[in-house]
Amino acid sequence: MRRLRAVATVFATAFALLLSGCSGDDGGGTDGDGTVRLSFQSLAWQKESVEANRQLVREWNAGHPDVQVDYVQGSWDNVHDQLLTSFEGGEAPDIIHDASDDLADFAYGGYLADLRTLLPGRLTEDIPEQSWATTTFGDGVYGVPFLQEPKVLIANKKILDSSGVRIPTPEEPWTWTEFRQVTAELTGKGRYGVAWPLKEPVSVTLNLGLSAGGQLFHRGADGKVAIRFDEGDGVMPRTVRDQVGSDGSAARTALGMGGSDTLPGFFGGRYAMVPLGFSYRQQVVEQAPEGFEWTVLPTPSGSGGLAQGVSPQTLSVAEESPHKQEAAQFIDFMLRPANMVRLAKGDWMLPTGTEALADPALHVAENGWATGTSLARALRPAPAQSVRGYPEWKDKVATPALQEYYSGAIGAEELEKRLVDDGNRVLDRYQR
Secondary structure, three states, X not given: OHHHHHXXXXXHHXXXXXXXXXXXXXXXXXXXXXXXXXXXXXXXXXXXXXXXXXXXXXXXXXXXXXXXXXEEEOOHHHHHHHHHHHHHOOOOOOEEEEEHHHOHXXXXXXXXXXXXXXXXXXXXXXXXXXXXXXXXXXXXXXXXXXXXXXXEEEEEHHHHHHHOOOOOOOOOOOEHHHHHHHHHHHOEOXXXXXXXXXXXXXXXXXXXHHHHOOOOEEEOOOOOEEEOOOHHHHHXXXXXXXXXXXXXXXXHXXXXXXXXXXXXXXXXXXXXXXXXEHHHXXXXXXXXXXXXXXXXXXXXXXXXXXXXXXXXXXXXXXXXXXXXXXXXXXXXXXXOHHHHHHHHHHHOOEEOXXXXXXXXXXXXXXHHHHHHHHXXXXXXXXXXXXXXXXXXXXXXXXXXXXXXXXXXXXXXXXXXXXXXXXXXXXXXXXOO
């Protein structure tokens, strides 16, 4: 069924793009009466988020009769392949919603427009440098980072309160050592202290590794990237492996799950805590049984403090678009502070913009908003953000190696060998 939905999405997207591309006599995205037509492919999928995006498109169109935007629904499930096909076929949407860790190959391949001369100072100055670093490749900027999602611990409040363990705060988080001890204390008959949903283990391993000083990818003076496994890189994966294997405080069955798969067990009291993306709070609100009490806690801290990597959602402009300036103006409209807050609330994520992040609506205690916003200053670009060849390394090397390590099939030495030796062979092919 999922495959059928993906195929349907590709067909619908291609059809919509074909229509928008043929709307004018000159084939350049302009109607016969001179109206500029832009296609905006959105990957919003949650009901609130889709409505927020569609409403902003309606508001733009009402105020800009000479530049009309057509909303096109895309899907996170197949966006990379779908975009690659549309780029190569000359049918790319003018405005592209994606994630920063998917942009490198498109940017280096010449498919995305360099936005440096297209964006207004208001927007470039409002978003911090560390966020812009996620969309900077070489000398160009190829996307506007606008939403970001830290990892948090979503915890059963009743279990925590009754256990007597120290409750962490962003000011005084658990260390990785303390976190391991706490999960052991929370483990009891029929209950695990934590469930790690690691069906896709690479990004969470790299991003949380920053808190312990891990980096894994190191760029030399010549600009080339090499993989090196240092002490900090092993802290997070070693903690998980010990929780699963030595302590029995983490559910082995959860290792093959996605985040949503852990929620029934969490609601049923089988897991005291689950590390999840910040946006999962919406599913908790919608699906938790009546009377279920939960709270949001920061992830553990190490030598790097609360630092963790993120790959923000982005808005880009296709290089082939004949109306780049108008597309950039629409992006600026979408990302005005008040609109960025609307998008953040719709996706249950954090805005990158400084003014939007300061909005009081995002600092309330309800549903853990205040905890999330307090983590924003510690967010950093994901370690592999601009590494060419990362998708291949992730799929062919890192994913199977980490899955085997977490399950106990291989040890730390073999994990390091595969990540580093096999990984560098992959990257070398992209850097010749």
